[in-house]
Amino acid sequence: MPETWQPLLAEAEALFKASKFFDGVNKVNKSMELFETEVGGSGSQILKDPATFVAEITPKLSAEQKSALRKMYEVRGDLLSGLGALKRAATEYGSAAILDPASEEIKAKKAKVEAAEKDSLSEDSDKKVPVSVLTGFLGSGKTTLLNHILQAHHGKRIAVIENEFGEVGIDDSLVKAGSLASEENIVEMNNGCICCTVRGDLIAGLKKLIKNSKKTGKPLDGVMIETTGLADPAPVAQTFFADEYVQQHMRLDGILTLVDAAHVIQHLDDEKPEGVENEAVEQIAFADRILLNKCDLVEEATLVEVEKRIRAINATVPIKRTTNSEVEMDFVLGIRGFSLDKIIDMDDAFLEDSHDHQHDNRVSSVGIDVPGEVVQQKLNQWIGWLLKEKGVDLFRSKGVLAVKGMKEKFVFQAIHMLFANSQEGAWGPDEERRCKMIRQNLDREELTKGFMACMAKQ
Numbered sequence: 001m002p003e004t005w006q007p008l009l010a011e012a013e014a015l016f017k018a019s020k021f022f023d024g025v026n027k028v029n030k031s032m033e034l035f036e037t038e039v040g041g042s043g044s045q046i047l048k049d050p051a052t053f054v055a056e057i058t059p060k061l062s063a064e065q066k067s068a069l070r071k072m073y074e075v076r077g078d079l080l081s082g083l084g085a086l087k088r089a090a091t092e093y094g095s096a097a098i099l100d101p102a103s104e105e106i107k108a109k110k111a112k113v114e115a116a117e118k119d120s121l122s123e124d125s126d127k128k129v130p131v132s133v134l135t136g137f138l139g140s141g142k143t144t145l146l147n148h149i150l151q152a153h154h155g156k157r158i159a160v161i162e163n164e165f166g167e168v169g170i171d172d173s174l175v176k177a178g179s180l181a182s183e184e185n186i187v188e189m190n191n192g193c194i195c196c197t198v199r200g201d202l203i204a205g206l207k208k209l210i211k212n213s214k215k216t217g218k219p220l221d222g223v224m225i226e227t228t229g230l231a232d233p234a235p236v237a238q239t240f241f242a243d244e245y246v247q248q249h250m251r252l253d254g255i256l257t258l259v260d261a262a263h264v265i266q267h268l269d270d271e272k273p274e275g276v277e278n279e280a281v282e283q284i285a286f287a288d289r290i291l292l293n294k295c296d297l298v299e300e301a302t303l304v305e306v307e308k309r310i311r312a313i314n315a316t317v318p319i320k321r322t323t324n325s326e327v328e329m330d331f332v333l334g335i336r337g338f339s340l341d342k343i344i345d346m347d348d349a350f351l352e353d354s355h356d357h358q359h360d361n362r363v364s365s366v367g368i369d370v371p372g373e374v375v376q377q378k379l380n381q382w383i384g385w386l387l388k389e390k391g392v393d394l395f396r397s398k399g400v401l402a403v404k405g406m407k408e409k410f411v412f413q414a415i416h417m418l419f420a421n422s423q424e425g426a427w428g429p430d431e432e433r434r435c436k437m438i439r440q441n442l443d444r445e446e447l448t449k450g451f452m453a454c455m456a457k458q
């Protein structure tokens, strides 16, 4: 039997009563689109441009159809207001009011969301834990920013969720827990990209943090989610509306995007295979704040050019030029930058429960887990070869290694051909020694063989 709009509308109402706003929006949208087709409309105008739709269709509707349409806009308004998209909810109530000007109830609902929108620092949202999503291309400076945030003296307890692209997780060893970030507050996920298969893991990670904080009686002041450099931030942001528990306890404070001034133009210009989104563009489009990082590596003219490119994608986002991701905390924390209304205006499919995001499968990752120690001289030669011969395609390589004769951990980081290393504290007794690389069109065998040749004989 073909689907009809009536049962879908009833389901949407029931979902609103059960506070399942995200699922409810999906149902009411479907119901409205079916209704639109039934009354001779098309193109989802009923959702995208309610004012025009109502003006054009009303003269053609029976009293019964008019009343159904009024109900639809009302239910959609209720659901959107439940999710916090207050401006859009007011628009929906406005359409319901045009269809039923005598209804005091609709007028009251509209006035209520308009007042709440003005007072967006409402008490209700203040009780929720603010969550920031850190995005930015591979190697753009996300972990560096995270470390500043964790170590800054803001007196806040901040938890971290790490997500890495690839088979070996490394960032947990590179994140320097600050005075208030204890181990129980660092969750690592490396089973896949946060924006696809592991959304369930992300939700579970967020719930675990809230439950931990309730159990220990230590309230959380914030959560930072560091996404992989290859993540599309939209589905990550959607998580805050799709899961009821998360929606009740947390609010998305903002999407913070790190832009690597030296390499971003190359990534923005990268022509992707059909159907694959350019992650660098998406990360800028969804940003609530941009840190234009690595300003030490380029000339003023390049910075101006990069700012122009950013503005062409996101005209209003505040941008700060930074080096080593150094920035005042109030630019990144407690910014109340994320607005569901803004996102729905930009991408009206944002609340759709289907995710057809495809990764660029030319990008793959080789992870090498290395038990034992490497010989410094051989390693230097191999890294030299790697950067010179493979640097153009090599997005990112990083490793935490045990070097023969060195008590400290040897950390190396490379982005394309730029390389840095440092020594980062002594090895713990049970710590793993590992090395990770991410690059396009990877020859796993060649890389693994080259690296293994650097190992010291046992």
Ligand SMILES: Nc1nc2c(ncn2[C@@H]2O[C@H](COP(=O)(O)OP(=O)(O)OP(=O)(O)O)[C@@H](O)[C@H]2O)c(=O)[nH]1
Pocket: 136, 137, 138, 139, 140, 141, 142, 143, 144, 145, 171, 228, 229, 258, 293, 294, 295, 296, 297, 322, 323, 324, 325, 396, 398, 413, 414, 415, 420
């Ligand atoms: N020259 C220079 N190097 C920087 C700057 N910011 C960060 N770096 C270095 O760039 C490298 C990558 O920085 P990370 O903070 O690990 O970058 P990331 O975005 O977390 O990397 P992935 O997690 O692999 O995507 C490290 O070696 C940093 O020390 C900067 O402003 N200038």
